[in-house]
């Protein structure tokens with residue numbers, strides 16, 4: 001086992017944060033990028049020590065290479081192998097963990113060496129607590145996707161990788177998601193309503209705020225799914241849209257982890273809720289305790305000042 | 306097609322109490338199936354098809370009838386599986402349980418947000434291809450067609466059997482089994498087995514838990530008081546952040 005750290009990447013998001021986590025885990029940092037050229041370039045821009053690139057055919061999912069790549073990783077015997085949390089990357093990671101004899105942990109925030117062990121902080125209970133674990137021997141860890149920090153060094157060079165093993169037969173067809181063009185995906189500011197809204201007609205209350213902020217309207221899942229007050233392509237969360245506005249203003253939303261997952265990449269999250277104990281007040285950047293029916297008009301007035 | 310659907314039985318995270326010192330109290334948390342497991346059962350039934358066979362598989366002191374009431378024809382329970390922080394260990398036991406069932410075409414595992422490694426690790430242990438993050442699946446020729454989403458792209462992945470699917474729920478279970486299904490479930494066979502019978506060696510744990518604490522991220526700045534005042538405070542803060 002070497003002191004090096006590998007990062008297995010099949011998707012181009014959150015790579016800078018992942019490389020930063022790999023740096024903290026120690027040794028030489030190698031990114032194994034499995035996908036198109038743009039992925040390899042994104043990996044290089046995150047400034048690891050080197051990028052090994054396996055180009056996949058357009059209709060071939062990265063997972064087709066899982067077993068072949070696991071053998072390559074095991075041969076290099078890094079002490080830590082990381083992956084971002086997208087399904088393909090974590091599938092490559094789990095495959096590599098077996099021949100490496102590595103423990104497999106997920107939702108990992110940081111890994112560091114201490115004495116002869118690895119100390120791991122992982123997010124638990126939907127982010128409510130951080131758990132510390134100590135691991136003997138090699139570790140395979142799925143990272144909790146972090147905000148992308150700017151890389152500290154110059155881009156790495158990209159060298160092709162030709163695994164000895166063959167891919168298994170798998171095909172993928174990619175199509176734009178129906179409804180994905182909804183305005184909230186690219187909006188800089190998004191105002192989102194939850195079940196704190198009492199009726200569909202009350203949506204009109206938000207018009208002034210949306211106009212004053214130049215914001216798009218989004219909602220929690222029940223408002224779209226159960227109540228049907230807002231089109232389905234506008235609900236945010238684990239099973240809805242994942243968005244990254246500069247401002248996400250949540251009105252009458254409790255802040256369940258499944259909802260907040262959709263705005264993990266927002267710059268600022270603010271919340272209005274009349275329950276001071278609402279979970280959203282533990283995760284938002286700013287909170288106003290109050291009735292949204294009173295606070296929304298007051299916000300419009302304050303924005304006009 | 307024969308599908309094995311794996312389901313967890315663990316204390317509900319929603320019932321866990323987080324104390325101000327970051328300690329977690331589980332006393333009031335009831336054991337429940339995994340959040341994604343109803344969707345996993347639905348996918349297993351869809352993939353197996355009307356003439357297919359769905360077998361439930363669970364570890365520990367699970368209520369084995371949970372999957373039976375949802376359409377599995379029989380269930381296997383590994384009674385003495387250790388609860389492990391290492392998802393590879395959990396997956397190794399699950400894989401051994403799958404091997405105890407003959408002629409399995411597909412294994413469906415809940416692709417949980419809390420433990421997103423289990424499904425993929427089961428495939429790794431079995432040496433079968435894995436599709437994780439699946440929201441729906443259907444049989445397709447000699448294989449399976451699985452749908453998932455990646456950003457604003459929908460991916461349809463076709464994989465040949467045997468294969469493992471990690472299924473992520475899109476919402477809470479829409480319909481729980483009624484009395485009739487629960488009574489029928491009690492008549493269906495449950496096989497209990499042990500690690501020794503499955504030939505799984507219990508290895509010394511490589512992972513040692515060292516306690517929990519609250520995340521150190523900056524706490525929410527909360528404004529309380531009259532709406533006119535709190536609204537002004539929030540707008541000022543957002544202006545200072547440069548997001549308006």
Ligand SMILES: Cc1cc2nc3c(=O)[nH]c(=O)nc-3n(C[C@H](O)[C@H](O)[C@H](O)COP(=O)(O)OP(=O)(O)OC[C@H]3O[C@@H](n4cnc5c(N)ncnc54)[C@H](O)[C@@H]3O)c2cc1C
Nearest residue numbers: 194195196220221237238239240252253254259274275292
């Ligand atoms: C597998 C799974 C996937 C899911 N995926 C998603 C998802 O993608 N997106 C999603 O949103 N949810 C999702 N959910 C549901 C999620 O768990 C929550 O149930 C949901 O987000 C709650 O919506 P809410 O906050 O609008 O409603 P509630 O939880 O009912 O919260 C309403 C809030 O409004 C506050 N309130 C009430 N009146 C007022 C008032 N007058 N002024 C101010 N505040 C007020 C209340 O204090 C409360 O906090 C999923 C669930 C599961 C099980």
Ligand SMILES: Nc1ncnc2c1ncn2[C@@H]1O[C@H](COP(=O)(O)O)[C@@H](O)[C@H]1O
Nearest residue numbers: 311312313339363364414415417420423
């Ligand atoms: N003790 C267990 N018994 C059976 N399956 C499990 C167990 N732990 C985890 N799993 C499987 O792994 C998935 C994710 O685990 P969890 O986060 O505990 O729900 C579940 O949906 C189950 O399919």
